[in-house]
Amino acid sequence: MPFTSSAETSPQTVNRLSLYLRCLRQLRELHIQKVSSQELARRFDLSATQIRKDLAQFGEFGIRGVGYDVAQLIDHLRSLLGLDRRHKVVIVGIGNLGLALAQYPGFNSTSFQVVAGVDIDHDKVGRKAGAFTIQHAEELAAVVRSSGAEIGVLTVPEAAAQENYDGLVQAGVRAVLNFTRARIRTVPEVPLKEVDLRIYLEETAFFLRR
């Protein structure tokens, strides 16, 4: 089955592909060129079968009797995950969190770059944050157009989240990451990914009940 070109890939699988990529990068740094699914599983505490299943649904990347070529598999995964080109990111709301994300290494890598940021606070407009100059939220549509941002990041107060998602949709971004606790009504063309940091504490707290 050569390239099931994405009939349906579960979010969990995408998660794991991203994880495999991380592991493979570590191996490459150790100058390891070939790796079997078992070796990968042993080193990073994963399931060998699942690795093979996950990969096999997109093509035959391995060599029987040998394993996988690390560099080659990294390329395949980068391509599968859409990481073989750089995605431009715009941050809406430059508070503490927005500022942190603007400078976060993971948001400024080969595959991602924060190219713009807006805020409603006139005092912030014109200041540098990360690699860009903060612009006013009213300019959002123009900012997205001129910067070519594809992904919007919401780090505004909860009450302003819906209107800013709508604004990002209007402005033409293709996906949104939501760091607020607001539950947002979305349109299917612009998927929303929730990142509620508080939930991580709540899940942790569950294991702390005495």
Place this chain on the structure above:
Amino acid sequence: MPFTSSAETSPQTVNRLSLYLRCLRQLRELHIQKVSSQELARRFDLSATQIRKDLAQFGEFGIRGVGYDVAQLIDHLRSLLGLDRRHKVVIVGIGNLGLALAQYPGFNSTSFQVVAGVDIDHDKVGRKAGAFTIQHAEELAAVVRSSGAEIGVLTVPEAAAQENYDGLVQAGVRAVLNFTRARIRTVPEVPLKEVDLRIYLEETAFFLRR
């Protein structure tokens, strides 16, 4: 089956309980006192059956023919999730992200409070961040002991993550949130919850392949 007191509750279920809590809080703000599983499902795009299944495994919280009492169910969920007391949090590494989290509303609520933060940079020691004064990383054990922190948050550079997890274990915290991309070897008594912000962008990018 009254109170299966946690034989095994899947992380996914815990996730949803946390989500239900969030929805119920919204209803309470609208002064809604009773709600049925269907109503809840309709409003927040959830599954009514699943809500009932999830709740039923911990007791009989509803009234047949009527529904659930919003305020009462909030209390039950808070108790189930261990949110009925305040958990103290210590942040290790006060960079941009550590600083943002120290002041993040979700980390300073009824159930959580950032009570301390440490960094290895002597210039930062003594400065205020959120509600606490930054202390030196060498003092971690003493800081944890005197502040009574139960949850550690790792916002250090990737290379320092393992040693700081170990330090937090030594210092006596009961769980750790890891915001770095390092893969950390853990001990079972101190569970580690991964929060890799880059993964959210990668998952988003998957839906942007043309």
Place this chain on the structure above:
DNA sequence: AGATGTGAATGAGTTCACAGCT
């Protein structure tokens, strides 16, 4: 009547076990 709580049925996701290739 109307909603919960739950066994039974279905579906999704994971693991097993091995055929097939190098």
Place this chain on the structure above:
DNA sequence: AGCTGTGAACTCATTCACATCT
């Protein structure tokens, strides 16, 4: 011999359908 790729078996999670209670 050794490892991938994959149908079959299995496990876990969700949904259905209804008995049960207010």
